[in-house]
Amino acid sequence: MDRRPARPVLLIVEDDPPTRGGLAEFLGRDWDVLTAEDGTEAVALIQAHMPDLVLADLAMPRLGGMGLLEVIQTDPRTREVPVVFLSGQTDPRTVVDCFSHGAADFIAKPGRPEELRIRLLHAWKQARRVARLESLARTDALTGLHNFRALQLKLDEEFARAARYAQPLALLLVDLDNLKALNDRYGHEAGNAALRETGEVFREELREVDFAARFGGDEFVALLPHQTGAEAMVVAERLRLRLASRPWPWPQPLTLSIGIAAMEGAMHVQDPASLLAAADAALYRSKHKGRNRVEVASPADGLTADTH
Structure with a gap:
């Protein structure tokens, strides 16, 4: 050879x-x-x-x-x-x-x-x-995903492209549930391992065209170009189930709470920050309802339904 x-x-x-x-x-x-x-x-x-x-x-x-x-x-x-x-x-x-x-x-x-x-x-x-x-x-040293700086640049780029060509764009805001409790009970080695496992799940489950970043602390963001809210829901559930099924040496299970905001059809937002804020509102509901679930943003979260 x-x-x-x-x-x-x-x-x-x-x-x-x-x-x-x-x-x-x-x-x-x-x-x-x-x-x-x-x-x-x-x-x-x-x-x-x-x-x-x-x-x-x-x-x-x-x-x-x-x-x-x-x-x-x-x-x-x-x-x-x-x-x-x-x-x-x-x-x-x-x-x-x-x-x-x-x-x-x-x-x-x-x-x-x-x-x-x-x-x-x-x-x-x-x-x-x-x-x-x-x-x-542009890389988060712990997870190997993109970092917050890279996310800011990519979000601006993808938002501009989606708005210009009227293409769908979905954003997933993902929270690794109970990371503080994991750190407190089993030490930061366990918490760091959980963050690395989450990063690996993103690499395994997302498409090459998608973009994953560690947002900070226990939060992650995934940008899914050309994906509707319904398609993003499928991806989010796949991420959640894949992490929960991975071999894990500590008793506390690994779960994800996920909020989705999507620009599609008549649904749009003013700017990238508003898209992120809508996903954050959906994530808040996911955590408030017990964690380990996926919620999708609605007009009440800042998405605007274009009636023209």
């Missing part, structure tokens, strides 16, 4: 066939290479293959290098892909403009082969380091 690590993927975007072929042949020593003749073709390849780095010319037909950079950086799925420009347009204003718009590097054509090779590898490694640091800054 071949156990060699997978090589990074490089997309070369160059409209001149001999230059494109020469770059692909030389850089193929270090990279798995994809090629495109302009930015338009490159966009399709990026969406299909998610390369680790893009090497692009500036002047190309249909969509040039700067336009390609803008497309990459405005798409949340690709905005962390580094772009290096290789161009004969080397006047200082052009170079500064490229860096100010977020290019990882700028190399003047034709470029010395070994220098090009080293600078591309450096740009890729630097982007990986930055991505790792950003991931750590």
